[in-house]
Amino acid sequence: xxxxxxxxxxxxxxxxxxxxxxxxxxxxxxxxxxxxxxxxxxxxxxxxxxxxxxxxxxxxxxxxxxxxxxxxxxxxxxxxxxxxxxxxxxxxxxxxxxxxxxxxxxxxxxxxxxxxxxxxxxxxxxxxxxxxxxxxxxxxxxxxxxxxxxxxxxxxxxxxxxxxxxxxxxxxxxxxxxxxxxxxxxxxxxxxxxxxxxxxxxxxxxxxxxxxxxxxxxxxxxxxxxxxxxxxxxxxxxxxxxxxxxxxxxxxxxxxxxxxx
Numbered sequence: 244x245x246x247x248x249x250x251x252x253x254x255x256x257x258x259x260x261x262x263x264x265x266x267x268x269x270x271x272x273x274x275x276x277x278x279x280x281x282x283x284x285x286x287x288x289x290x291x292x293x294x295x296x297x298x299x300x301x302x303x304x305x306x307x308x309x310x311x312x313x314x315x316x317x318x319x320x321x322x323x324x325x326x327x328x329x330x331x332x333x334x335x336x337x338x339x340x341x342x343x344x345x346x347x348x349x350x351x352x353x354x355x356x357x358x359x360x361x362x363x364x365x366x367x368x369x370x371x372x373x374x375x376x377x378x379x380x381x382x383x384x385x386x387x388x389x390x391x392x393x394x395x396x397x398x399x400x401x402x403x404x405x406x407x408x409x410x411x412x413x414x415x416x417x418x419x420x421x422x423x424x425x426x427x428x429x430x431x432x433x434x435x436x437x438x439x440x441x442x443x444x445x446x447x448x449x450x451x452x453x454x455x456x457x458x459x460x461x462x463x464x465x466x467x468x469x470x471x472x473x474x475x476x477x478x479x480x481x482x483x484x485x486x487x488x489x490x491x492x493x494x495x496x497x498x499x500x501x502x503x504x
Contacts, residue, residue: 330383331391337376338398344369345405358410366409373402377421393432400425400435400442407449415450422446437478441486444468452494466490466497 348365355362376398380388388395399421406418426443429436447465451458469490473483 327383327387330379331387331394334376334379334383334398335394337372337379338394338401341369341372341376341401341405344372345401348408363409366405369405370402370409373398373405377402392428393435396425396428396432396435396439400439403446404442407446410449410453412450412453418446418450437472437482441469441472448490448494462497466494 344365348362348369351362351365352358358366380391380395380398383391403418403421403425406414407422422443422445425439429439432439444465447461448469451462451465469486472478473487475483
């Protein structure tokens, strides 16, 4: 339960301990100095112990009240923290399901070479799981999202990628927004920079290709940006080979001619 006991709570615990100790300290002082007091009459003795009793009742009441309040507040914090963990767990679980759906989609697509009903259904599952993962991340508070920024970007990246693969016109604004978010965050996560960059241009290429005559300039610019990635000697060759194969398979004429140029 990390971050449950903050500085504020440490102060509350210390104050509670001090208040709880006061009546016992008062009793100790009463007994320790009883010989120096005038205890000639029984009423005086009774008065002294009545004072101790009253102090004990008062401070125990205050201590119990503070204890109940502290317990209630701590319980709220624990419940809130557990909910945050649950949101992250559900987001991660749905993201993994989305990835497995994507692998199934790729296998079927390579087999069918077209968006058959079975292939479209599989990419639909990938989109649904990625969307669910994103919605669970939105349920978490801002601090939790910041602490899991890379996970948030990975989920948005997957969602944008799957939407663009499905290539439905109604998805464009959503796919572009998620792709732009991860593209703008690429410098924060150097290990994912190439993936986030590729996702953004993948979205542009997929939707521009639906009306290539109207969006030819946009399409060609995206192809040029992808080729910059593929010609970067500092990027892993296996990653580049995988990306190159995908584009050459989908757009053999446009993409290959762009490479030769």
